[in-house]
Amino acid sequence: MTNHTSFVLPAATIAGMRVDASNREAGNAIHNASTGEIIGWQEHADAAQVDAAVRAAHGALDAWRNQPPVARGKVLRRIAELLAANRAQLSSMQQQVSGKPPLEADTDVSDAIATFDYYADLCADASLFAADTLALPDDTVTGERHYEAVGVAALIVPWNFPMVTTAWKIAPALAAGCTAVLKPSEFTSPVEHRLAEIVTAAGVPDGVVNLVNGGGEVGALLAAHPLVDKISFTGSTAVGRKVMQAAAQDMKRLTLELGGKSALIVRADADIEHAVALAVGGAFTNAGQMCSATSRIIVHDDVYRKFVAAFEAAVRALVVAPPHIGNVAMGPLVSRAQRERVQALLEQGIAGGAAIAFSGALENACAEGFFMAPVVIAEPDTANVLWTEEVFGPVACVKSFRTDDEAIALANDTRYGLVATVATRDEDAARRYRRALRAGLVWINTPQLIFPQVCWGGLGLSGIGRELGVAGLRSYQELRHAIVSRGSDLA
Numbered sequence: 001m002t003n004h005t006s007f008v009l010p011a012a013t014i015a016g017m018r019v020d021a022s023n024r025e026a027g028n029a030i031h032n033a034s035t036g037e038i039i040g041w042q043e044h045a046d047a048a049q050v051d052a053a054v055r056a057a058h059g060a061l062d063a064w065r066n067q068p069p070v071a072r073g074k075v076l077r078r079i080a081e082l083l084a085a086n087r088a089q090l091s092s093m094q095q096q097v098s099g100k101p102p103l104e105a106d107t108d109v110s111d112a113i114a115t116f117d118y119y120a121d122l123c124a125d126a127s128l129f130a131a132d133t134l135a136l137p138d139d140t141v142t143g144e145r146h147y148e149a150v151g152v153a154a155l156i157v158p159w160n161f162p163m164v165t166t167a168w169k170i171a172p173a174l175a176a177g178c179t180a181v182l183k184p185s186e187f188t189s190p191v192e193h194r195l196a197e198i199v200t201a202a203g204v205p206d207g208v209v210n211l212v213n214g215g216g217e218v219g220a221l222l223a224a225h226p227l228v229d230k231i232s233f234t235g236s237t238a239v240g241r242k243v244m245q246a247a248a249q250d251m252k253r254l255t256l257e258l259g260g261k262s263a264l265i266v267r268a269d270a271d272i273e274h275a276v277a278l279a280v281g282g283a284f285t286n287a288g289q290m291c292s293a294t295s296r297i298i299v300h301d302d303v304y305r306k307f308v309a310a311f312e313a314a315v316r317a318l319v320v321a322p323p324h325i326g327n328v329a330m331g332p333l334v335s336r337a338q339r340e341r342v343q344a345l346l347e348q349g350i351a352g353g354a355a356i357a358f359s360g361a362l363e364n365a366c367a368e369g370f371f372m373a374p375v376v377i378a379e380p381d382t383a384n385v386l387w388t389e390e391v392f393g394p395v396a397c398v399k400s401f402r403t404d405d406e407a408i409a410l411a412n413d414t415r416y417g418l419v420a421t422v423a424t425r426d427e428d429a430a431r432r433y434r435r436a437l438r439a440g441l442v443w444i445n446t447p448q449l450i451f452p453q454v455c456w457g458g459l460g461l462s463g464i465g466r467e468l469g470v471a472g473l474r475s476y477q478e479l480r481h482a483i484v485s486r487g488s489d490l491a
Contacts, residue, residue, distance in 0.1 A: 009193055011043040011213055015056045016206040022046050028186050028215070033332040034099035034322035034369040042189050044214035050181075050221040053210040057152045057179035058227045060207030065149040065177030072175055073123025078202035079171075080116035083109060086198065090163065093191045095323040098162070099331040099369060102323055104286060111450065112167035112195070115468070118452035119171040122473055134481075142484050147477040149177030150253050151229030154222045156243070158235045159185035159334050160289040160392075163195050165257075168456070168467045169232045170199065170209065176476035178230065182211045183219050187334050220246065228252060230476060234291075237390075237416075237461045244464075255465035255475050257291070257457055259390040260418035263411035264294035265433065267404075268302040270423035274445065275299075276310045278421055281447050283396035284318065284374050287333050288342075291462070292419045292448055296387060297398045298410050304400045308378070311398070312358045315374050321363040330360075332370040333393060339370045342393030346375060349386035349395075355379075357398070382413065390416070404429065412438045417459030419443070440466075 009030075011021035021027060021043035030040035045053070064072075083090065087109050094105035122128055134143030155169040162184060173180050184192035196211050212218055216239065223231050223246040230253040233243045237258040247254045264282050266275045282294030299307045321328045333339045350356070357378035362371050374394040380387045387397050401407040411420055420439040424430050430444045440458040443449070450456065450468075457466035465475050 007040040007190070009040065009042040009189055009213060011045040012049045012053055013193070013196055013211040014049070014053045015060075015210065016200055019045075019049055019052070022048070027213075030097065030187070030190060031335065032096055032099070032369075033334055036336070036368045036370065039096065040190065042186055042213050044186075045212040045218050047221055050212050050218060050225065053181045053212050054152060054154075054222070054225045054227045056207040056210050057181050060205060061149070061151060061179045064179055064205060064208050067177070069123040069126070069129045069175070069177075072177065073120040075203050076116050076120035076123065076171060076174060079199055079204075080113045080120065082198045082202055083113045083116065083195075086194070090191060090194060093194060094162070097188050097190055098159075098334060099322060100286065101328045101331050104331070105323070108161060108164050111164045115167040115452045116171045119175040119473065122470065123175050128470065128473065136483070140486055142486060144482045144484065146480055147176075147474065148480060150476050150478055151178060152227055153178045153180045153230040153232060153476060154225070154228045155180050155182045156219050156222065156231070156233045156235070157182070157184055157192070159187040160286060160291075162188040162191050165234045166192055166195060168472070172467075172472040173232075173476045174204065174208070176473055178476045179208045180210070181222060181228070182209065183214065183222055184211070186213065186215050189213055219243075223247065224249065226250060230254070232467075232475070233257070240463065253475075253478075255457075255467065256463040257467060258461060258463040259416060260291045260293065260458060260462050261296060261388065261390050261414045261416045262292060262294045262419045262421075262439065263296040263298055263437075264421040265407050265411060265423065266297065266299040266303065266307055267407075267422070267424040267426065267429060268300040269425045269429075270303065271425065272303060272307055272310055275307060275423040276314050278423055278447060279311055279396070280314050280318070282421055284315075284330050284394050285448070287330055287372070288374075288394040288396075289333065289338075289392050291390070293392075294419070294421050295391065295396045296411070297396055298401050298407050299398060300407075301400045301402050308357070308398060311376065315358060315360050315376060318360045318374060319363065320360055320366060320371060320373060322365050322369060325363060325365055330374065330394065332366070333372055334370065336370055338393070339372050342372060342391055342395065345385060345389065345391050345393075346395055349377065349380065349384050352384050353381055354384050354386050354397075382410070388414070404432065408433070408436045412436075415461045418462040419448070419458070421446075421448070
């Protein structure tokens with residue numbers, strides 16, 4: 001095992017201490033997605049180590065949540081500063097493991113920094129943590145409401161945006177006064193370990209943030225632990241259902257950010273060049289491995305031919321390659337298994353009647369990695385798997401429409417409801433789409449910009465709850481009330 005690896009990640013980091021696996025063979029190889037080569041080994045935690053991590057978080061809870069919010073905010077600010085100081089290393093790690101192009105990898109670092117800075121700012125806002133007095137219809141009593149930390153949070157994050165989704169969870173959890181146990185994806189854990197080291201170096205006390213490694217079995221142990229008060233999970237809808245079932249046993253608080261099958265709508269008045277850029281970014285950023293991928297592209301019939309011709313030129317011009325290749329625009333899928341899954345869905349869709357309109361090409365340097373050329377399907381049936389199911393790879397579908405009503409109906413004809421994008425120069429139409437589209441976030445003429453001030457989350461099978469924004473802070477807090485007599489006994 002270790003003869004072929006350059007590093008071994010421990011089974012857990014508990015109260016600041018490295019904890020090795022009780023069984024060194026219990027683990028998985030870490031691959032470089034661009035080359036397919038094994039670059040490291042990750043040990044998996046066992047039940048006893050998961051229990052120890054949760055108990056460490058439970059033991060550190062009172063001291064951390066009793067810290068003044070301003071003090072917690074200073075630690076969050078220091079984390080942001082250390083992330084910025086280590087930007088080059090973190091970006092390089094993303095590129096090495098996930099194969100992300102340099103711009104994507106660097107954007108991930110920027111997003112994590114912005115998230116910690118934002119929640120540091122919220123900690124400085126005393127009004128978010130102070131008790132409020134409520135007016136009641138009875139003059140003999142006063143009412144009060146306040147928010148307090150939920151408790152121990154289990155943070156289970158995916159492989160498509162390591163460090164980013166982790167920051168979205170750790171930063172508000174710490175700001176709220178929670179302690180945490182993080183379970184990163186087994187495919188992309190190196191950068192999460194580095195982030196955990198930075199959290200410790202920033203002054204987060206031992207036990208406040210712990211880390212356990214492993215696959216679904218470790219996540220299941222964590223979700224079911226009786227001392228876990230809150231679960232925040234980002235991943236597939238299928239696994240989200242299992243997490244929800246586990247949470248139900250003890251009525252744990254729950255945030256689920258799950259799948260999507262989102263639409264980009266291109267109206268007849270849209271700027272076609274800009275709409276094509278939105279389509280390429282929305283469908284093929286991170287090789288399509290985004291819950292927010294706008295892979296259902298709905299184009300007005302009047303501009304359909306013009307759009308498709310420009311889209312084809314743009315897709316054929318995409319440089320799909322490892323991160324060291326100049327002008328690289330799209331990297332590999334995260335693993336061989338993920339590529340096989342996407343290819344199987346593509347084949348299923350074609351067997352069901354879908355037709356490939358055009359596809360991109362791979363550079364010669366892609367021969368050994370987990371690459372897949374971008375594929376565009378024209379006019380699939382609305383029951384086709386490629387139109388209905390989250391592919392999580394570089395496959396996009398294009399359909400035409402004639403009226404706004406038809407476009408809205410096509411976009412909303414899904415059990416998901418995470419995001420949507422609209423390309424239009426008509427302000428009245430834009431307002432109508434913002435109201436009518438069944439999505440947690442709608443972008444109008446913008447790429448997929450995500451700010452920590454704007455909540456993230458969806459409807460239907462896209463999940464429960466919201467991350468980011470003030471709502472992200474509140475998701476790690478319990479709302480509590482008190483009614484107090486105005487009598488002299490409490491004077």
